Amino acid sequence: xxLTLAPSLPARPTRPVGxxxxxxxxxxxxxxxxxxxxxxxxxxxxxxxAELLPWYASVHRGxxxxxxxxxxxxxxxxQTVGDFVGARAGDHVIFTRNTTDALNLLARALPAGxxxxxxxxxxxxxxxxxxxxxxxxxxPESPAGAVRALDAALGELRRxxxxxxxxxxxxxxxxxxxxxxxxxxxxxxxxxxxAARIVVDAAQLAPHAPVDLxxxxxxxxxxxxxxxxxxxxxxxxxxxxxxxDAAPPYLAGGGATGHVGAATHDVRxxxxxxxxxxxTPNLLGAVALAAVxxxxxxxxxxxxxxxxxxxxxxxxxxxxxxxxxxxxRTFAPDAPRVGIVSFVVAxxxxxxxxxxxxxxxQIGVRDGLFCAHPLARRLLTExxxxxxxxxxxxxALRASIGLGSTxxxxxxxxxxxxxxx
Ligand SMILES: Cc1ncc(COP(=O)(O)O)c(C=O)c1O
Numbered sequence: 001x002x003l004t005l006a007p008s009l010p011a012r013p014t015r016p017v018g019x020x021x022x023x024x025x026x027x028x029x030x031x032x033x034x035x036x037x038x039x040x041x042x043x044x045x046x047x048x049x050a051e052l053l054p055w056y057a058s059v060h061r062g063x064x065x066x067x068x069x070x071x072x073x074x075x076x077x078x079q080t081v082g083d084f085v086g087a088r089a090g091d092h093v094i095f096t097r098n099t100t101d102a103l104n105l106l107a108r109a110l111p112a113g114x115x116x117x118x119x120x121x122x123x124x125x126x127x128x129x130x131x132x133x134x135x136x137x138x139x140p141e142s143p144a145g146a147v148r149a150l151d152a153a154l155g156e157l158r159r160x161x162x163x164x165x166x167x168x169x170x171x172x173x174x175x176x177x178x179x180x181x182x183x184x185x186x187x188x189x190x191x192x193x194x195a196a197r198i199v200v201d202a203a204q205l206a207p208h209a210p211v212d213l214x215x216x217x218x219x220x221x222x223x224x225x226x227x228x229x230x231x232x233x234x235x236x237x238x239x240x241x242x243x244x245d246a247a248p249p250y251l252a253g254g255g256a257t258g259h260v261g262a263a264t265h266d267v268r269x270x271x272x273x274x275x276x277x278x279x280t281p282n283l284l285g286a287v288a289l290a291a292v293x294x295x296x297x298x299x300x301x302x303x304x305x306x307x308x309x310x311x312x313x314x315x316x317x318x319x320x321x322x323x324x325x326x327x328x329r330t331f332a333p334d335a336p337r338v339g340i341v342s343f344v345v346a347x348x349x350x351x352x353x354x355x356x357x358x359x360x361x362q363i364g365v366r367d368g369l370f371c372a373h374p375l376a377r378r379l380l381t382e383x384x385x386x387x388x389x390x391x392x393x394x395x396a397l398r399a400s401i402g403l404g405s406t407x408x409x410x411x412x413x414x415x416x417x418x419x420x421x
Contacts, residue, residue, distance in 0.1 A: 019043070021295035022304075024229060024404035031363040031409045035227075036176055036340050036400035039207060042229035048291035049232060049284050059283050060255060060274075074283050077290035078273065084293035085202070085221050086212030087238050094237045094244070094273045095286050099203040100125040102222035102237035103170070105276055106199060107131065109247035114166040117153055117196070119146065121330060121375040123176050126201045130170065139375060142331050143183040146171075150187055154194035167196035168219075173205025177372050177379065177398070178329050179312075179340030181205065188217045199239070203227050207402055208308060208338035210301055213238060225289035228296075229403065234285025237276075245271045253278035304403070311401055311410055312339045318414030319343055324421040326387045328379040328396055339401035342370070344383060345420050347391040353420065354397060361416040363409075366398040 021044035026032060032040060052073055057066035059074045082093040096102040107129035110116070116130040121139040137153055140146040150169065157167060169191045174181045184200055191198040199220035202211045206223045213221055220239030225232060249256045249269050256278035259268040269275050319325045319341065328342040329335075345353050354367035369376035376396060384392045399413055 021047070021291070022229075022299055022403055024402075026404060029362055031361070031412055033399040033401060033405070033409060033413055034364045034366050035207070035402040035405070036179075036204060036398065037366050038226045038231060039229045039402050040404055041231050042292050042295065042403065044291040044295040045225075045230040045232065045288035048287050052284065052287055056283070059281050061280070070283055073287050074281060077286040080290035080297075081236055081286075081293050082238060084290075084297055085206070085223070085236075085238050086214040086216075088214055090241055091213070091239055092237075092241045092244050092273050094276050095281055096222075096235045096237055097233060097282070098224040098226065098235035099201060099222045100129075100224075100235075102235050103199070103201065104129045105237050105250045106168075106220055106222070106239075108250055109243050109276075110168065111166050111243060111246070114168055115157060116168045116170055117150065117157070118170045119149075120378075121175060121177075122170070122172055122372065123201065123203070124371045124373070125203070126170050126172060127374075139330055139378060143181075143186075143335065147183055147186045147190055151190045151193075154190065154196055158194055167191075167194065169196050169198040170201065171198070172201040172203070173211060174208065174338045174340070175330065175372070175375070176204045176340065177342050177370050177375050177396075178331075179204070179337035179400070180329065180331050181209075181336045181338065184218065185216050192217060197240070204338060204340065209305055225285055225292075228289065228292055230285070230288040230292045232282070232285040232288040234282045234289045236289070241272075244276065247276075249278060250276040251278040255279060255281075308339045308401060308405075311405055311407065312337070312341070314407065315399065315401070315410045315414065316341055318410065319417070322414070322418055322421060324348075325417055326383045326389065326392060328376070328383050330375070330379065339405070340398065341400070342376075342379070342396045342398045344380065344392050344396050345417065346387075346389050348393060348420060350393050350395040350397050353417075356420075357413070357416055361412060363413055363416060365413070366400075368395050370396070370398060 023043045024040040055066050055069050057070050059070050078093045103125055116134040119137045137149050140149050171182050188198050197219040200218050202221050202223045207228050222237050224235040256275050258270050324346045325343050350367040357363040
């Protein structure tokens with residue numbers, strides 16, 4: 001069969017491999033098209049960790065030179081990550097394990113009586129932590145539909161519910177199933193109009209495009225280092241301090257206290273990020289994440305984005321040319337999206353296809369329902385209806401790209417899938 005593919009891409013202007021901070025580590029011969037699950041490690045992250053390792057010591061717990069350097073590195077990392085996401089003066093930057101941890105932290109910090117409004121298309125991390133009584137809006141058919149639905153839902157909430165109680169809107173910047181971008185700025189405007197707050201799950205958006213709390217007028221943001229080329233176990237929750245300072249500590253223990261008396265409950269908890277960071281922090285994770293944030297902050301992100309979009313277009317065009325492959329999508333085919341594509345191979349079990357790609361072609365993709373079961377199931381049903389095929393499998397495949405992805409890798413995937421027709 002003949003594939004119609006876009007002309008080849010110009011190479012990303014980089015320093016030689018090994019010194020480009022945004023070059024990624026990998027294993028020759030292995031094609032990683034699963035960035036959305038966990039991106040490969042950026043050189044910047046690996047170098048930052050390697051540089052700090054000889055100095056490795058406690059954070060906020062020691063007077064020695066090593067410890068002081070580590071404390072400084074940790075606090076500088078906090079500043080760098082905050083700057084990267086456009087944190088406002090007074091916002092807290094709290095290191096967590098990942099996005100799931102960050103959203104659970106926020107869920108535990110909500111003032112009593114808060115109603116959380118989400119869409120059913122969210123990742124489980126942005127569906128499951130929210131309290132009972134949360135509102136889950138149906139998956140909209142377009143970004144504009146999402147804005148209208150939120151406006152209507154918040155209007156109704158404000159009319160029906162106790163009007164003074166807090167409302168938090170929780171949305172992803174980009175879907176982990178389809179890569180489609182959500183209209184965050186517009187949703188934030190709607191939230192503001194109804195005196196609601198908004199948190200953005202930036203796990204899938206931040207690796208692909210700048211996300212700025214201030215510019216978007218968003219209250220909170222969560223992201224994961226391991227999806228942002230910094231695989232050392234740190235994530236972050238950034239945002240307004242008042243709810244966070246008023247909430248019970250996420251974890252109780254050392255480092256989160258101002259004063260502990262002799263009586264069992266004689267505790268004054270710290271304010272600021274320390275309140276929610278009890279225990280010895282993940283210094284290397286924080287430093288790795290900050291190193292990537294700094295490297296991305298200094299890069300030409302428009303150029304990186306344009307390159308990724310060309311690669312994505314090539315991948316989608318290649319898949320669209322395969323009659324036995326059906327793409328999953330929520331919005332119109334040309335809706336803005338990041339480098340993620342989910343699809344099915346008609347008549348083939350997705351887990352078997354993924355295993356075949358790995359075994360026969362050394363290509364790593366994801367299969368399943370991508371921790372977004374309600375959305376993935378719905379899109380599989382829609383894909384069957386749209387394509388008119390009755391032989392679509394019950395789970396899907398997902399290919400995702402990023403900084404280290406190449407034309408050759410994308411073409412290898414398309415060629416391998418073509419053989420399954
Ligand atoms: C959109 C989105 N939100 C949240 C998460 C959870 O991220 P983590 O597993 O790093 O906590 C993911 C992970 O795939 C995701 O894609």
